[in-house]
Amino acid sequence: MNLKMTKEEVILYLNFIYLNNSLILKIYDATGFENFFERDRKFYDFLTDKQYEKIFSDTNIEAFRVYYDKVKTYGYDYVTFLDEDYPINLRNIDDRPAILYYKGRLDSLADKNSLAFVGSRKCTPYGRWVTKTLVTDIASYGLTTVSGLAYGIDAVCHRETLDRGKRTIGVIGCGIDKIYPKQNKDLYQAMEEKGLILSEFPLGTEPVAYNFPRRNRIISGISLGTVVVEAKEKSGTMITTKCALEQGREVFAVPGNINSIYSKGTNKLIQEGAKLVLRAEDIIEELDYLIEKIEEKRTLDLSGLDKDEGLVVRYIEEYPSIGVDKLVDLTNKPVEEINYLLTSLELKDYIENIGNDEFTIKE
Numbered sequence: 001m002n003l004k005m006t007k008e009e010v011i012l013y014l015n016f017i018y019l020n021n022s023l024i025l026k027i028y029d030a031t032g033f034e035n036f037f038e039r040d041r042k043f044y045d046f047l048t049d050k051q052y053e054k055i056f057s058d059t060n061i062e063a064f065r066v067y068y069d070k071v072k073t074y075g076y077d078y079v080t081f082l083d084e085d086y087p088i089n090l091r092n093i094d095d096r097p098a099i100l101y102y103k104g105r106l107d108s109l110a111d112k113n114s115l116a117f118v119g120s121r122k123c124t125p126y127g128r129w130v131t132k133t134l135v136t137d138i139a140s141y142g143l144t145t146v147s148g149l150a151y152g153i154d155a156v157c158h159r160e161t162l163d164r165g166k167r168t169i170g171v172i173g174c175g176i177d178k179i180y181p182k183q184n185k186d187l188y189q190a191m192e193e194k195g196l197i198l199s200e201f202p203l204g205t206e207p208v209a210y211n212f213p214r215r216n217r218i219i220s221g222i223s224l225g226t227v228v229v230e231a232k233e234k235s236g237t238m239i240t241t242k243c244a245l246e247q248g249r250e251v252f253a254v255p256g257n258i259n260s261i262y263s264k265g266t267n268k269l270i271q272e273g274a275k276l277v278l279r280a281e282d283i284i285e286e287l288d289y290l291i292e293k294i295e296e297k298r299t300l301d302l303s304g305l306d307k308d309e310g311l312v313v314r315y316i317e318e319y320p321s322i323g324v325d326k327l328v329d330l331t332n333k334p335v336e337e338i339n340y341l342l343t344s345l346e347l348k349d350y351i352e353n354i355g356n357d358e359f360t361i362k363e
Helices: 007-017 022-029 049-056 058-071 125-140 151-165 182-194 210-220 234-245 265-271 278-287 290-300 309-318 326-330 334-349
Strands: 077-080 099-104 116-120 144-147 168-171 195-199 223-228 250-253 351-355 358-361
Touching: 007 058, 007 077, 007 234, 022 099, 049 250, 058 326, 099 168, 099 182, 116 125, 116 151, 116 234, 125 144, 125 278, 151 168, 151 182, 168 182, 168 210, 182 195, 182 210, 182 234, 210 234, 223 234, 223 278, 234 250, 234 265, 250 265, 250 278, 278 290, 309 326, 309 334, 326 334, 334 351
Parallel strands: 116 144, 116 223, 144 168, 168 195, 223 250
Antiparallel strands: 077 099, 099 195, 351 358
């Protein structure tokens, strides 16, 4: 690999050297990553000497060659904010992650309708019951559930969604090649096969405490709203709630026993104006502008398609009567590949050509 990196590879490199995410975005705004390694120092006058030396260090660049080979050799997938299949709800949040490593299948259009469930790791039987009940009903409406793949409420959310054969996303606070906590190994593997796992941290990153508050903005940002089931008054769950409010997302809270420390956070949120939730319909009613789209998606089974076929189907669903040229622009794929995918999808009875090389979902 030479230093003529693509823009996406530049992002991968800057992430690999643990450059602050907001600085990566700042560099992009200033340079567009054009001819990144060919510019002189004056072009980067907005960087401090320490930042510049870290980025253009020969040692770091050589280490990245090994890292890049590892990513390619072992097939680690990643998506950057420059890519079409980057999660739609994350695009416009402050400090959106420049890169997301992932396991599973990306489906940015389907995941527009996502709802986060967060709560205590040491949840009570009441918290487990509430989570199971709400997740079962929410999944039946076709929403994707999101949580942090930790103990407690997170694990209940993911498992219950998978048990219903529905889609769930786990956002983790370590490298995508790490399983944390170890006891969630089976759940991690199930989500890798049937859902989606996301991380903005480079491969090999350990699950240190200060990573988790950062990942919380992704949990709330990828979702239309956040449901808080149980939470202490001061906890990581409340950090996620703060992120959701700052991002302009809906916040829902489940009331709890006033004598329980695990309900102090949720009850306080209700006092401060969060939507009180007694049933899934309370959430759906608040997000009623989504219901029509959810109903449409509920009957569309993409389990028999690969990632690229699924992406094309979602775009056709989103833009009825879409043409080949538009699909080329949206997917950033060559016309030959798009034509191949369209032919395959027609043969599988997912789509139909309605004339003039325009396509729609087959009824």
